[in-house]
Amino acid sequence: MKGQGRGLQAYALLYLLFLYAPIILLPLFAFNSGTIIAFPLQGFTTDWFSQMWANATLRTALTNSLIIAVSAAILATCLGIFAARASTRFEFPGKGGMMGFILLPMVLPEIIVAMSLLVVLLGAGVQLSILTVIVGHVLICMPYAIAILTTAFSSLDKSLEEAAYDLGETRWSAFRLVTLPLVMPGIISSLLISFTISLDEFIIAFFLAGNQPTLPTYIFSQLRFPKQIPMIMALGTVLVALSIVLLALGEYFRRRGNARMGGNPTGGFL
Amino acid sequence: MAKGGLDAQARQGYTLIAPPFLYALLILAAPLLTILAYSFLTDGYLEVVRDFTWANYAQVWTDPIVRTVMLRSLTVSALVTLVTVLLAFPVAYYVSFMVRPEKKATWLFLITIPFWTSYLIRVFLWKVILGYNGVINSSLTGLGIIDEPLTFILYNVNSIVITLAHAYAPFAILPIFVALEKIDRSLLEAGRDLGESRAMTFWRVTLPLAMPGVLAAVLIVFIPTIGDYVTPELIGGGKIPMIANLIQVQMLALDNRPLGSALAVTAMAIVALVSIVFLLINRRFLKVRS
Amino acid sequence: MSETRFDRLDAAKPMIECRGVHKHYGDYHALRGIDLTIRAGEFFSLLGPSGCGKTTLLRTIAGFEDISDGVILIDQKHMEEVPANKRPTNMVFQSYAIFPHLTVAQNVAFGLRRDPRGKAEKAALVEEALAMVGLRGFGNRAAHALSGGQRQRVALARALILKPKVLLLDEPLSALDRKMREQMQVELIKLQRQVGITFVLVTHDQEEALVMSDRIAVMFEGEIAQLDGPEALYARPANRRVADFIGVMNFLPARILAEAEGTVTVEAPGLGVVDLPARQVSRANPDDEGPSIGFRPETMTLVGANQTHSQPRETSATIDEVVYYGDMTYYDLRLDGAAAIDGRARPVRISMRNVFGRDVQEVGTRTRLAWSPGSLVLFR
Numbered sequence: 001m002k003g004q005g006r007g008l009q010a011y012a013l014l015y016l017l018f019l020y021a022p023i024i025l026l027p028l029f030a031f032n033s034g035t036i037i038a039f040p041l042q043g044f045t046t047d048w049f050s051q052m053w054a055n056a057t058l059r060t061a062l063t064n065s066l067i068i069a070v071s072a073a074i075l076a077t078c079l080g081i082f083a084a085r086a087s088t089r090f091e092f093p094g095k096g097g098m099m100g101f102i103l104l105p106m107v108l109p110e111i112i113v114a115m116s117l118l119v120v121l122l123g124a125g126v127q128l129s130i131l132t133v134i135v136g137h138v139l140i141c142m143p144y145a146i147a148i149l150t151t152a153f154s155s156l157d158k159s160l161e162e163a164a165y166d167l168g169e170t171r172w173s174a175f176r177l178v179t180l181p182l183v184m185p186g187i188i189s190s191l192l193i194s195f196t197i198s199l200d201e202f203i204i205a206f207f208l209a210g211n212q213p214t215l216p217t218y219i220f221s222q223l224r225f226p227k228q229i230p231m232i233m234a235l236g237t238v239l240v241a242l243s244i245v246l247l248a249l250g251e252y253f254r255r256r257g258n259a260r261m262g263g264n265p266t267g268g269f270l
Numbered sequence: 271m272a273k274g275g276l277d278a279q280a281r282q283g284y285t286l287i288a289p290p291f292l293y294a295l296l297i298l299a300a301p302l303l304t305i306l307a308y309s310f311l312t313d314g315y316l317e318v319v320r321d322f323t324w325a326n327y328a329q330v331w332t333d334p335i336v337r338t339v340m341l342r343s344l345t346v347s348a349l350v351t352l353v354t355v356l357l358a359f360p361v362a363y364y365v366s367f368m369v370r371p372e373k374k375a376t377w378l379f380l381i382t383i384p385f386w387t388s389y390l391i392r393v394f395l396w397k398v399i400l401g402y403n404g405v406i407n408s409s410l411t412g413l414g415i416i417d418e419p420l421t422f423i424l425y426n427v428n429s430i431v432i433t434l435a436h437a438y439a440p441f442a443i444l445p446i447f448v449a450l451e452k453i454d455r456s457l458l459e460a461g462r463d464l465g466e467s468r469a470m471t472f473w474r475v476t477l478p479l480a481m482p483g484v485l486a487a488v489l490i491v492f493i494p495t496i497g498d499y500v501t502p503e504l505i506g507g508g509k510i511p512m513i514a515n516l517i518q519v520q521m522l523a524l525d526n527r528p529l530g531s532a533l534a535v536t537a538m539a540i541v542a543l544v545s546i547v548f549l550l551i552n553r554r555f556l557k558v559r560s
Numbered sequence: 561m562s563e564t565r566f567d568r569l570d571a572a573k574p575m576i577e578c579r580g581v582h583k584h585y586g587d588y589h590a591l592r593g594i595d596l597t598i599r600a601g602e603f604f605s606l607l608g609p610s611g612c613g614k615t616t617l618l619r620t621i622a623g624f625e626d627i628s629d630g631v632i633l634i635d636q637k638h639m640e641e642v643p644a645n646k647r648p649t650n651m652v653f654q655s656y657a658i659f660p661h662l663t664v665a666q667n668v669a670f671g672l673r674r675d676p677r678g679k680a681e682k683a684a685l686v687e688e689a690l691a692m693v694g695l696r697g698f699g700n701r702a703a704h705a706l707s708g709g710q711r712q713r714v715a716l717a718r719a720l721i722l723k724p725k726v727l728l729l730d731e732p733l734s735a736l737d738r739k740m741r742e743q744m745q746v747e748l749i750k751l752q753r754q755v756g757i758t759f760v761l762v763t764h765d766q767e768e769a770l771v772m773s774d775r776i777a778v779m780f781e782g783e784i785a786q787l788d789g790p791e792a793l794y795a796r797p798a799n800r801r802v803a804d805f806i807g808v809m810n811f812l813p814a815r816i817l818a819e820a821e822g823t824v825t826v827e828a829p830g831l832g833v834v835d836l837p838a839r840q841v842s843r844a845n846p847d848d849e850g851p852s853i854g855f856r857p858e859t860m861t862l863v864g865a866n867q868t869h870s871q872p873r874e875t876s877a878t879i880d881e882v883v884y885y886g887d888m889t890y891y892d893l894r895l896d897g898a899a900a901i902d903g904r905a906r907p908v909r910i911s912m913r914n915v916f917g918r919d920v921q922e923v924g925t926r927t928r929l930a931w932s933p934g935s936l937v938l939f940r
Binding site: 019022123 | 279280281282284286287288289291293294295297298300301302304305308357360361363364365368375379380381382383384386387388389390391392394395396398399405408412436439489490493494496497498499500504514517518521522527530531534537538541545
C-alpha cells in the first residue's frame, strides 16, 4: 500500500512539473538579459518590462482586451444566472435539450464558432470591431459561467426562497434577500473565470476583431519576430501572475460560499 | 380546468431560459445553419452563387490534400487523446484515492491553474522547450549526453502531441476524478474481502466504474483538439496544417466560402459521429452501473 | 365539570375549508376532490404514504401551489387570489429552510422586515419567540452551526413570531433521531396548546399522527380515506386499507351467514360465528378476495391453563413463534380450525404486555385465547 502510494505520488508530482514547466520558464526568460530564448541564461534585467510598458500598440491591445473581458464576463454571467436558475429551479419539457444547446460551445471546436460567426457577420455587413469579439466571447464564456452558477444554485435548498416568500416577502425580494447573497460567491467566481477566459481567448479575437488588436492577437503577431520575444515573455509573466491572482480569488470565493452554506470544502473548479 | 396547457412552473422556466437560449440561437445556431447552407452553394469570383451543388463535398472527399489533412487531424487528435488520458488517469486516481479529503480541492486547483494561463504563450514555450536550441536539446548537449540536437521532438507531429497533451490535461483529469470520487469505497473493500488481489480489484471494480469518466475525458479532449488552430500554426510552423488551418485558408485566404463551409460541416460531422459512438459505449457502462 | 378540549374544538369556527380541491400535474392527478374542514385551534394531521398528496395539499393551503379546481377558504376568506406571502399561514419546512447566511435572531426576525415597529420592540419579540421554543440567548449564533433539533426550533420561532392563524408543518420531525423526535412531539403539543394556533401537520408516521393530533385525515392516492380522531381511527378504521396503514391488524377470511336490522352474522375460521352491529362493519379493499374479519393484536389475551378470564369468547391455539420486545411479547398463533374456509391456515399475531408474574410462553405450547366480539371489525 505504502510503496504503491509513494510511486503514484512521485508520478503525480512529476506530472505537476510537466504542467508547470512552461510557467516556470516564463519568468526565467522575462528577466534574462539575452535576446535569444535559449539556455544558458545570460544575466538579470528588467529591460523587457520597461520596453513592454513603453509599447503603445500593446497598451491599445490591453485596453481592448480589458473592455472585451469585462463586458463578456458581465454579460455571460447575467445570461448564466438566467440559465442556471431555470435549470435548477424549474421543470419544463425540452429543458435538457435547451441546456445542452446552450452548453454546446464548450465542446464545439472554436475555429468553427469563429468561422461561422465571421461568415454571417461579413454577410450581414457588420463592421468587425471589439464589439463583435464581445459577442463571440459571451457565447463561449456562457457555458463555463453556467457550469459554475448551476453548482452554486443547485446547492441551494429550494425551500429557502419559499420560506422567505412565506414570511411575507415578494418573489423578487425573496430572491434578493436570500438567494442572491447565497449564490454571490458563485457569481463572483463566474465573473472571474469568464474574465480570464475572454482575456486569454485567441481564435475568436483573431478573426472577429477586424484590425483591432487584443492581447492574444498582439502576442501572436509578435511571436514571429525573434527580437520581440523577450518582451512577450515579460508580458506573459505579468499575465500569468494576474491569472493566478484572479483564480486564487475565484477559488477563495467559491470555498467561502461553500463554508457559508455549511458544505464541505472539497469539489472541483469546473 | 388545468390552466392553459402549461403549468406556471413550465412558463417561468421558459421565461428564464429564454435570454441565454435565444442568444445561443442567434449567435450559434444561425451561423452554423448558414455555413451548412453555404456548403451546398457554388463559389463564384468574390461572391457566393446561389446554385445548389454537391461539388464541395465531392471535393472534400476526393481531394488528396484535404484527405491527408483530415487524416492527420484525426490521427493527431486520437494520439493526443490517448496520451492525455493515459497520463491523466494515474493522477486522477492518486488525487481521488490517496490524497486526504481536505487536500483534494487544493490539488485540483493546482492542476487547473496552468490551464487558465495564456494559451498562446504556453504553446510558444513548448516550442522553446522542444526546439532545436531549446531547453531540452541545449541542456542535453550541454551535459554531453547527446552531440547533435534531438530532432524527433522538433516542429513535427510529436511536438504537436506533447503540446496539446499539456494544454488539455485538466480536461482529462477532472471527469476521471469525478467518476472515481463517485465510487463507493466499500465496493473496493468488498472486492478485497471476497479475496481479489489489489490489482484484480482495480481491474474488475475500479476501472469499469471509472469508465464513464474516462469516456467523458476522451470526448472532452478529442473534440477541441481536432479543431485546434494555434498549435499547428505555432509549433508546426504552418508546415503541417490540421483541419482548422485548412478551413481558415479556404474561408479567408482563398475566399472559397462554400468549400470552407463544406470542410467545417464535414469536420463537425466527424466529431459528432465520434461523440455518438462514445456516448453509446458510455451508455452501456452506465447501464451496468445502475 | 368544565368543558373539555374536544367540546371546545367541536364548537370552534372553521379555520380551513377545502371544497372539491383538485390538483393536476400534467397527466398526474395529485389531489382528487378534497373536502375538508379544519377547526380553529385544532392540531390536525394529514397522514399517508409518500405520494398520497398530503404535502401537495399542505402546499396548496400555504399557497405555494395553484389548485386546478375547487376552493380553499382560510378564516372564511377565499384564497384563490391570495398569494403565499399574503396568506395568514406560515410554514415549517421539512428541511427547516433556515437561512444559512443569517444569525438565529436575524432568521427569527426575517418576517418582521416590513413591520413598522421599532428596533427594540422587534428585538423583544424575537427574544420572546426564542424563549418560547427554548432557545433563549441563542440569538447571536450562526444559523449553519445549529443542530437539527435547534434548527427546528428556530423554524418554529420564525413562523410563530408572525402570529399566523395557521401553522403548517411539513414532516417537521422526519430528520430527527428517534429520541429527539419523541421529545419534540411532546414539545409541539405543549406549544400548540400554549399559542392556541391551528396546526396542520403532514406526516407519514402513523404513530406520530396518533400521538399529536386532535384529528387525522388519512390520505391515499389524492383522496381522503378517513377523517377521524385518533381513537376512532384506530378502533374503527373506515376501510381495510386504513386499518392496514395504521398500527397492526390481523385479517382472517370470513363468511357472511345472515344479515338483519343492520347486524351481520359472520363466521370466521377459528373464531366461530359472531353477530356484528353496523358500527363494526367497514369497507373491504376493491381487490380483496372476499369479506374479512380484522382485529388488533392487543385485543386478544393469552390465557394460561388454569387461569380464568372475563371475556365472552375463547379459542384454542398453538404458539408458532415468539418475539420478545422487552416491554411486550409478540406471539404468532395458529387458531384451531383456522383452515376451515379456504384450506389455508393464516397465523395471527397477538401482543401481550410483559407485566410482573406473567411468563413468556414457549414455541409449540397449546394455549387458549380470550376475546370479545366487540373488538372485531368486518371488512366487506
